[in-house]
Amino acid sequence: MLDDTASNLRQYLNALRTDGFGGDIAEDEAARLVGATDNSIYHIAPQAILFPRDAADVAKAAALADRFGIALTARGGGTGTNGQSLNDGVVIDMSRHMTDILSLDTDAGTVTVEPGVVLDQLNAYLRPQGYFFAPTVSTSSRATVGGMFATDASGKGSRIYGRMSDHVLSADIILANGQSATVTTHATSDAELERSGKAIRRDLNTHAQEIAHRFPAMNRGLTGYNLDEARTGAGDLNYIKLLAGSEGTLALTTRLTLRITPIPKTRALTVLAYDDCVAALDHVPYLADAEPAAIEFLDDKILALAAASPMWSEVENVLGQVGEAGGFLFVEFTGDNEDEVLAGQDRLAHILEKNHIPLTAQVTTAAPAEMSALWEMRKRSVGLLAAVETSRIGLPFVEDAAVPPENLSAFVAEFGQLLDARGLTYGMFGHADVGCVHVRPMLNMRDPADRDQIRPISDAVSALCQKHGGLIWGEHGKGMRGEYVETYVGPDLYAVMRRIKAAFDPNNRLNPGKLATAADSDMTVMKLDAVPMRGARDAQIDETAHADFDRAIACNGNGACHNWAPSDPMCPSYKATRDKVQAPKGRASLFREWTRLRSTGEDAAPVEEALKDSLDTCLSCKSCTGQCPVRVDVPAMKSAFLHEYFKTRTRPARDHVLRHVERLSLALRKLPRLANLLAGNPLTRAVLNRGFGLVDIPRYSALSAEQAVQDAGGKLVSPNTRPSNWGERPVLLALDSFTGAFDTKVIGQSAALLGRLGFTVWAIPPVANGKARQVRGMMDAFQAQRDQTVALLSQFGADDLPLISLEPAVTDLLNKDYDLGAGQVLSLDRFLSNNLHALPRLPDDEAARFTLFTHCTEKTADPATPRRWQSVFRHFGLTLDIADTGCCGMAGLFGHEAEHRAMSGQLFDLSWREPLETAGLGALATGFSCRSQAGRFGDAEPAHPCSALLARLEP
Known part of the structure; x- marks a missing residue:
């Protein structure tokens, strides 16, 4: 400092x-x-x-x-x-409060925003007007426009749309002395800055020839301060180009007026597969002649990691057709009409016919959902390379090198040879059409030998980029790599940069040590291997702690958990607070430090309490488990932490209730009237609230789960009453304690539906699953309950019956936390979808339209769930829309904790209230907690999807 x-x-x-x-x-x-x-x-x-x-x-x-x-x-x-x-x-x-979109002028094609506005937020605002903001970065769900301006961001499509600085018309800035100014592409409102600007302009004119010689003629020619573009054709100083990419070293941005672009009305995407990466990149210069909107690249490592992730179900329909290949190009055409896109595809076809580079496969799609899923997979490449559960993961320190596209293949081949010689594996992806391919070497930063490779690899890649006429930073800014700036621009232009820095920030107050330091100051720029590294701290964590909390230590900081969209399930507590401490990334940071301090014997108490406070707002919804590219499973680590934390502390009274609440509810469900009378009277509610911090306890169903099954024509079974003949097409319902005690109508409807479809329905009476014990870190008690339930369910394994669970959270628990052998516990939608071929198809009923609200756990753990429900409804002639929602805010236990009721309601309002009101009586919800939350904060409790299907089948 x-x-x-x-x-x-x-x-x-x-x-x-x-x-x-x-x-x-x-x-x-x-x-x-x-x-x-x-x-x-x-x-x-x-x-x-x-x-x-x-x-x-x-x-x-x-x-x-x-x-x-x-x-x-x-x-x-x-x-x-x-x-x-x-x-x-x-x-x-700027990302917490300065997040407003201030004005939109569609006539002028401009929008004015604060710097903390997230790119996806901006595009969601612009979309209904038919516009979008063209720079498309892979971190669009959390990248702010202020940060994009600071790095002069670009991304997919930059060959035709350019960089961030090509879309900024004016910026309100605060200078290092606190003075405010407005700058445009040719002027500034500040008189002193204008005087400095004249001196900078003269300096640039003096060195015009050197600038032309030093700056590469390429889309990604970024060197900080954009000396090659900082002068307008009229000779004025282009303040926007000067500030864009300066990484906050010249001024602080408080407002931006941006040029917006009409959304292309149609698009199509072709996936081309090749034997290897070099072949794919060799083809790029030929394919560019087809004038596509983008040519993106990824290798087989990315595809393999995607195939092992939950997202695969969304792209399998396309990528499942390409077979074995070593490199892939995504070629997209856009246009204002279908003819423009078809013309582009025809140009591509003519180029492919010449067979410059052999393909192993190609597939084209114009389906919006498929294209969206494919681009989302490409955007997640960064995280996928850090998701490998080995000691070495893909790291970004040389990942955005860029060279002229015609040199790309040779550059990547030599890059690969460089890493191969060091015995390193790597993954590749990127923007092939502009010569920017991201290469992430896989290193274990806990290993000093691997950390020592950062410098020689960086130096070698920088030299390789220069050899091929490019730059080591083609997209993601310079940061700690600012030491290479002088190497690229030479001493004379670097002196110009230092004079620019001095004109704006003579005392090095703004982001000191980055890019360039002020002329006549003694400060030097940071050295990339002299800055403290996370890996060195992680190396202090002992092996036991590392094994227990490895997913936190694996967090690479990609920030996917800072997703802006209210309709995205990840991460509810961050969405409610905009506090990064209360997000998976923040919690992972605290887990790392807690384990490090405990490992070294230092005082971990302050961090431990901070971690406990952060985890108190975690809903244990498990969205991070499914959506985090690195699979940072905060709920699992939260359970382990609380288990450890309360070894030396007295648990709150509520925990002692929760230890036994499931078994108590399974007992009380047999006396529902008495239980509801006891739980519903004011005295009990006051005791539960003030004494145990519990609110809005659900009412017990008047009809028992067993009776609901039998009334629907099903039969009960237990290990002691297993039948000798299971009947024709038998199925076994594993009833859970939630629906089994509080929502038995769903059990009856599901049993009746399956019976109508010709299945013999058997049901195991509701059994405990230990979810509350797990969430509260009572791991010994949870494991005891798990072992007991596993023993019960396993007795039916030999009968090889489909085992169906009706509650999404329990289905996920049984499949991921229980050891039930090879047989997967099926959700109702998966079972029905698997058997559609054997079920009667009904004619369309155009008047019957429903909207499905999925549980956030299943939405992230099994993204194919909504599509399976749609296929089932379509089979029976019904239309099912999918509500675009995040977490409802209940998440089981969380919504019933008194201190969290306000946040629970806030989350419901964030993405559930309006869609529920729109859906009206057609609303359907898969999760018990979601239905309860809708009844608590909404106008009505939606039905389960099985109720609509059952009604369709009734005569």
């Missing part, structure tokens, strides 16, 4: 509060730990983090920082792969 003392920091923060700073100030250990990492290999803890609410707050922060000698580093989504927003001063994070 430069030479600032702790006293200066204290004075600075106190002055901020006194001066009316309206945002949040975080200086606690948890916030600093979470702010110490991004999506890079580095770890630099800031002294404090500011979350401004508006431009006035940013101005106060900068002016006081100048006064007290404090360094400020701007941060957006925290998705940088090279430590761009990491520094040891004070971080100013």
